[in-house]
Amino acid sequence: MVDAFEGLLRNLRSVAEPTRLRMLAVLSLGEFSVTELTQILGHSQPRVSRHLKLLGDCGLLERFREQHWILYRVPSETPGGRFARELLAMLDPADPVVAADRQRVAAVLDERTRRAGPGKDVPESERRRHEDIAHEIAAELGELGHEALLYFGIAPASVIGGIARRARRIVGMNASRLEVQRARALLHSRGLSHCVLQQGDLNALPQASSTFDAVVLDCALSGAARPAEAMREAARVLKGSGRLIVLEDYEVLEQRSGGGNPLALLREWVAEGGLVCARLRPVDVGGAHLLMAVATTDRAAAAA
Numbered sequence: 001m002v003d004a005f006e007g008l009l010r011n012l013r014s015v016a017e018p019t020r021l022r023m024l025a026v027l028s029l030g031e032f033s034v035t036e037l038t039q040i041l042g043h044s045q046p047r048v049s050r051h052l053k054l055l056g057d058c059g060l061l062e063r064f065r066e067q068h069w070i071l072y073r074v075p076s077e078t079p080g081g082r083f084a085r086e087l088l089a090m091l092d093p094a095d096p097v098v099a100a101d102r103q104r105v106a107a108v109l110d111e112r113t114r115r116a117g118p119g120k121d122v123p124e125s126e127r128r129r130h131e132d133i134a135h136e137i138a139a140e141l142g143e144l145g146h147e148a149l150l151y152f153g154i155a156p157a158s159v160i161g162g163i164a165r166r167a168r169r170i171v172g173m174n175a176s177r178l179e180v181q182r183a184r185a186l187l188h189s190r191g192l193s194h195c196v197l198q199q200g201d202l203n204a205l206p207q208a209s210s211t212f213d214a215v216v217l218d219c220a221l222s223g224a225a226r227p228a229e230a231m232r233e234a235a236r237v238l239k240g241s242g243r244l245i246v247l248e249d250y251e252v253l254e255q256r257s258g259g260g261n262p263l264a265l266l267r268e269w270v271a272e273g274g275l276v277c278a279r280l281r282p283v284d285v286g287g288a289h290l291l292m293a294v295a296t297t298d299r300a301a302a303a304a
Contacts, residue, residue: 134162
């Protein structure tokens with residue numbers, strides 16, 4: 001009880017300052033660098049960094065590295081993150097200070113979009129294909145709300161945008177920093193701040209074990225140098241009652257199997273992850289022939 005009291009008191013003290021409260025509200029809208037925060041808040045970099053450290057020391061913020069850049073955000077699944085969001089829910093969005101900061105956030109996100117040029121090199125047919133894939137994944141996830149979902153795939157902006165309402169928190173990952181920047185700019189400009197974007201390697205996911213209710217691998221395994229290891233990583237971060245959804249290009253699997261059976265190869269990868277394949281079906285979108293595998297750790301559920 002004493003620890004809880006002292007922790008609450010510490011958190012209240014840390015946010016009882018105008019700039020830090022503004023900073024917390026801004027970082028609940030997405031992930032921002034120190035440079036971006038100086039533009040939004042109108043303060044010097046040393047002052048912004050000092051406030052970030054105070055909030056971070058209390059667990060109200062978290063920082064992560066993306067190559068040479070450090071980004072900050074309000075965490076989703078920690079006591080500090082929950083405290084921050086409950087506190088920020090008391091703010092009036094129409095308050096002049098809050099509204100002005102949101103306008104500056106929108107300007108920063110617009111600048112990100114301009115720099116990244118999201119989707120400018122993607123043909124319309126491919127964008128439609130990604131939207132169709134998102135529709136198939138959303139249908140498989142169903143209307144039941146998920147606490148946390150991991151998406152690792154080739155089109156985080158398009159696909160996550162289509163499944164955003166299926167989970168309270170979504171982590172989208174891609175090996176390309178440019179693709180992550182594009183997705184972050186697009187999704188956060190649409191107000192989808194519960195979608196976290198990270199650059200990463202499927203063979204070495206940074207998340208803790210048993211974190212996600214659902215994991216979606218979108219054409220990620222067949223491009224991996226060690227697909228069995230990647231599958232084991234995906235299975236590791238899946239909760240015991242969770243589901244893994246894998247989408248792969250049939251022709252790519254056929255090439256990878258050396259002329260063998262693509263379905264058998266995908267089932268083999270699922271088994272190497274220690275999972276049970278509950279369903280395996282073809283998915284035709286935008287002229288592409290895909291296979292969708294749905295796997296679980298529960299053998300009884302898979303049999304049903």
